[in-house]
Amino acid sequence: MYRYDQYDQAIVDARVEEFRDQTARRIAGELTEDQFKPLRLKNGLYLQLHAYMLRVAIPYGTLDSRQMRMLAEIARKYDRGYGHFTTRQNIQYNWIKLEQAPDILADLATVEMHAIQTSGESVRNISADQYAGATADEIADPRPWAELLRQVTTFMPEFSYLPRKFKFAITAADSDRAAIRWHDCGLRLVRNEAGEDGFEVYAGGGMGRTPMIAPLIRSFLPADQLFGYVQAILRVWNRHARRDNIHKQRMKILVHELGAEEFTRQVEEEFAGFEARDVDPPRAEYDRIAAYFAPPPFETGLPDEIDRSDPDFALWLDRQVAPHKAPGYAIANISLKPVGGIPGDISAEQMEVVADLAERYSFDELRATHAQNLVLPHVRKADLYAVWQALDAAGLADVNLDLVSDIIACPGLDYCSLANARSIPLAQKISTRFADIDRQRDLGELKIKISGCINACGHHHAGHIGILGVDRKGTENYQLLLGGSGAEDVSAAKITGPGFDEDGVVDAIEKTLDAYVRLRDPGERFLDTYRRIGVEPFKEAIYG
């Protein structure tokens, strides 16, 4: 894992003191809310429905036990004993006091964490494949590149006042677990025939009001030219963005309006200038960073056999555990989606359990996923039973990865000031309706994603089944969408028809899934059936 050097630490510490001063001046009345708001947002501090909300960055979703314990301590000391993992692999606290926010940031800085650029018109937390460095299906760990990008895009003056927010996602695997084409810039690390590493570059994706899937604009960018190319992308957008119209400021609109070809031409033209000036960091800097991500000292000669005699453990094993690149090891997924629970929420005590497990069984590493779950990336197969027992005792052993109850839901109207409708109660009702694990397994891979407003933090456009909360004359209403995907088979979900109230949309999902069970061919996931037969049979089932 990356560790701060003296410069990183000095920058973060200085930022804490700067914010302490800004907060004191706000409380003393020397700054108005209009003056203070952009300053607090640059430090991840929002004002939500019930209190201030602090969003803490977890770069590329990677953290260690020391950091997780600090997140638990913050939950207990400054909040109400829990946190909420988000779809950008960050964590949010919902009950923060302004007067304590600088102390929280100071505590975070002691474990090399911060909330910088988790809000505002900046390059946001860079998200990544949660299996990076562990999975067998990647060509290399992409996180050194993510860290390099994080460093060069943090506080860079040219990127400090962007037209809007800008989101990167990075992977090095064939399976896209990071939804890269739904990002302003998606990067896939690939290797060419000469054995050189480079990136497929996708640009102009995004959700929100206008969903766009990013087109490929470069099929092989030599990896050590990444920063120059990214800078060219940001500069073209910065130059042409519609700063006059909030709905048209995101880069996806520019790429769409210029067309991918013309946008690419301009980026390449700009890039030629950067290339000539050789702006990329020297290879030694990449090597310095990459050294932090060297694989942990995996033992060799470990057995691959696992004792499956406990049937509950065997169920968990089959659902929550993924193959690891090292023989004798496995990737263990921790569900934060208990039936009837709040997706992504975790108590301080549970955080500590997970931190202990990471320290003891996973080379002190943890991952947060964009699907609001956690991962122990490097567990010896022989230790899986002990891990499962500890998770089970902590209420963290649900068996639903990628099933109907593994629902992504944004905070919605229960917490978020921009919301039109509540998301969480809907997720709770759906997971309760489909609680039966045999039914869930029969329904197979199914990604339900719920957003409480058009901003789409709950990724409804990328849901096999997406739900969007709208405000219909002061009452909550829900639109149902079908057919989206955030994976390598990316697609945007389409609205089925008129919306529903809360119970109505749960019924509509049940009708949709009953139709799927009737109409599927052997081995087909819901998404496969939908793509084969189209929306009409489902509309008929829902509205007919």
Place this chain on the structure above:
Amino acid sequence: MKLLLGNDLKTGAVVWWTGRDWSLHVEDAMDVGEHGETIARAEEAACRVAGAAVIDAEPGEAGPRPAHIKDRIRALGPTVRPDLTLKPADPSVGSWVI
């Protein structure tokens, strides 16, 4: 009727204008009539609240009930964590919000 609400500047807690001061409880809120904006600007300038806003509400026996669900959720707390609301022991609060 019109109510004035805001977030306490230091704690962020949702507070309601009572006519003299701010209260955590919507039951204490008074009808601000046409004066809401003026009070809001003065209270914001005095750094007591942030995000002050005038909202519609209906009078009721138990006190005012905000017209919009968002403001009722603000008055009570998150519907999904009844233990964290202002009335954790009251089983009827759900129907008050919805």
